[in-house]
Amino acid sequence: MAGMIDAVESYAGQHALEIEIITPIAAGAPPSGPVSDEAFDYIISTICSSARNCDAILLDLHGAMVTKSHDDGEGFLLKRLRKENPNTPIGVGLDMHTNLCPDMVENATLIAGYQTYPHIDTFEVGKRVANALMKVLFEDLKPTMVWNNCPMLPHVMRQGTDDAPNKQLQNRVAELEEKDAILVTLFTGFPHADIYNAGLSVAVVTDNDQAKAEKIRDELLQLAWQEREAFVYQKQTLESSVLRTLQTANSDGTGPIILLDHYDNTASGGTMDTTEVLREILRQELEDVAAFGIYDPEAVQVMVAKGISTEIEIAIGGKLHMDALEVQSKPLLVKGYITHISDGHFTVTGPMGRGTHMNMGQTVILDTGRVQIIIISRHIEPFDLGCFTSLGIDPLKKQFLMLKSRIHYRATFLKIAKSIVECAGVGVCTSDYDQLEFKKVRRPIFPLDTLDSHSFSLAD
Numbered sequence: 009m010a011g012m013i014d015a016v017e018s019y020a021g022q023h024a025l026e027i028e029i030i031t032p033i034a035a036g037a038p039p040s041g042p043v044s045d046e047a048f049d050y051i052i053s054t055i056c057s058s059a060r061n062c063d064a065i066l067l068d069l070h071g072a073m074v075t076k077s078h079d080d081g082e083g084f085l086l087k088r089l090r091k092e093n094p095n096t097p098i099g100v101g102l103d104m105h106t107n108l109c110p111d112m113v114e115n116a117t118l119i120a121g122y123q124t125y126p127h128i129d130t131f132e133v134g135k136r137v138a139n140a141l142m143k144v145l146f147e148d149l150k151p152t153m154v155w156n157n158c159p160m161l162p163h164v165m166r167q168g169t170d171d172a173p174n175k176q177l178q179n180r181v182a183e184l185e186e187k188d189a190i191l192v193t194l195f196t197g198f199p200h201a202d203i204y205n206a207g208l209s210v211a212v213v214t215d216n217d218q219a220k221a222e223k224i225r226d227e228l229l230q231l232a233w234q235e236r237e238a239f240v241y242q243k244q245t246l247e248s249s250v251l252r253t254l255q256t257a258n259s260d261g262t263g264p265i266i267l268l269d270h271y272d273n274t275a276s277g278g279t280m281d282t283t284e285v286l287r288e289i290l291r292q293e294l295e296d297v298a299a300f301g302i303y304d305p306e307a308v309q310v311m312v313a314k315g316i317s318t319e320i321e322i323a324i325g326g327k328l329h330m331d332a333l334e335v336q337s338k339p340l341l342v343k344g345y346i347t348h349i350s351d352g353h354f355t356v357t358g359p360m361g362r363g364t365h366m367n368m369g370q371t372v373i374l375d376t377g378r379v380q381i382i383i384i385s386r387h388i389e390p391f392d393l394g395c396f397t398s399l400g401i402d403p404l405k406k407q408f409l410m411l412k413s414r415i416h417y418r419a420t421f422l423k424i425a426k427s428i429v430e431c432a433g434v435g436v437c438t439s440d441y442d443q444l445e446f447k448k449v450r451r452p453i454f455p456l457d458t459l460d461s462h463s464f465s466l467a468d
């Protein structure tokens with residue numbers, strides 16, 4: 009959104025135009041269950057009533073919104089906007105985890121999504137979308153947009169752009185956009201949303217060149233399809249993963265070893281209160297650990313009432329029921345000293361969302377002697393050092409860090425870590441697809457179904 013505003017203001021300045029920017033609403037939330045109808049109706053009504061008076065519409069959306077009544081929240085909004093504003097250019101910035109649906113493409117003038125994961129190019133994508141829309145409004149750009157998906161659900165843990173295959177795919181996307189098109193996006197999708205069109209898709213915008221747009225789209229879909237096996241996640245047991253961190257601790261290298269509690273990432277819908285990875289860390293007696301974090305506002309209140317330096321035995325986490333799973337987490341009984349109480353506010357200094365304000369809610373550190381457990385009152389994924397430094401913990405000096413994250417932690421922690429160990433705990437973004445029932449996604453789809461190389465043809 010900041011990138012969009014910046015680009016529009018710059019364009020207005022360069023072309024001596026007077027442009028008024030109206031912001032009807034800016035709203036977001038850590039994902040969880042479907043958005044309530046009440047919240048969705050309020051948000052889209054606010055947008056639609058402002059849009060009627062505008063010459064152009066720029067939307068900074070996510071792209072995988074499921075509401076109580078609509079599997080494609082963004083598509084529903086765009087359809088209504090297009091119906092009420094048939095001739096107004098609409099530009100949309102999206103997340104790489106967009107599950108692209110026909111209503112989104114058919115009712116927007118142009119769309120583009122992030123090309124990095126962790127998402128460190130959000131500002132640039134906003135700028136590119138806004139710049140292209142300014143050219144539709146004031147110059148001769150005639151956007152031609154095509155899209156398609158292919159029957160694959162890339163695993164989120166295999167989507168990071170620091171690694172193959174998505175690194176190479178996104179490099180090719182950037183190259184094609186630079187050379188041959190206005191906007192090119194390869195959306196890796198968000199499998200856990202389980203809607204009909206979940207999964208990998210491509211959208212291409214050219215300047216009035218349908219054939220070129222289709223050629224770029226088909227090349228990218230074929231490249232992604234060829235890499236489908238590399239997008240499959242190989243899981244390990246929790247016990248063996250935590251044991252491996254102890255072995256890694258004696259190897260060469262500096263910096264903390266990260267134990268990644270990736271089944272319970274709040275930005276993928278996790279409750280952030282599952283305790284299984286922390287329990288195993290305590291059971292295997294790892295020392296010099298800082299753990300971020302356990303969401304438990306009730307426990308925080310009890311500890312705040314006790315005050316700093318008090319010794320306490322308390323059950324933390326395991327309180328929120330996860331409807332999608334049979335397996336549930338359990339509260340973890342821990343004993344330690346309350347060593348820090350904070351209001352939980354800090355400003356992001358790392359490359360993802362730099363300058364934005366984070367609010368963990370009232371936050372407490374409970375120190376068991378071996379593990380500093382950070383207990384928070386609002387859901388925050390740890391992708392910035394501020395999660396620790398704002399509480400007086402220097403993550404570089406710890407031997408182990410436990411993080412509830414999947415890929416975004418890499419934005420800052422990858423550079424400082426000695427190694428990363430992915431730990432299979434419990435949580436709604438489980439990497440064990442046997443724990444989930446996919447009801448709505450189109451079938452057959454890889455890797456839920458066996459598909460050979462002939463099972464997908466672009467001609468279909």
Ligand SMILES: [Zn+2]
Pocket residue numbers: 103104105127
């Ligand atoms: Zn994303």
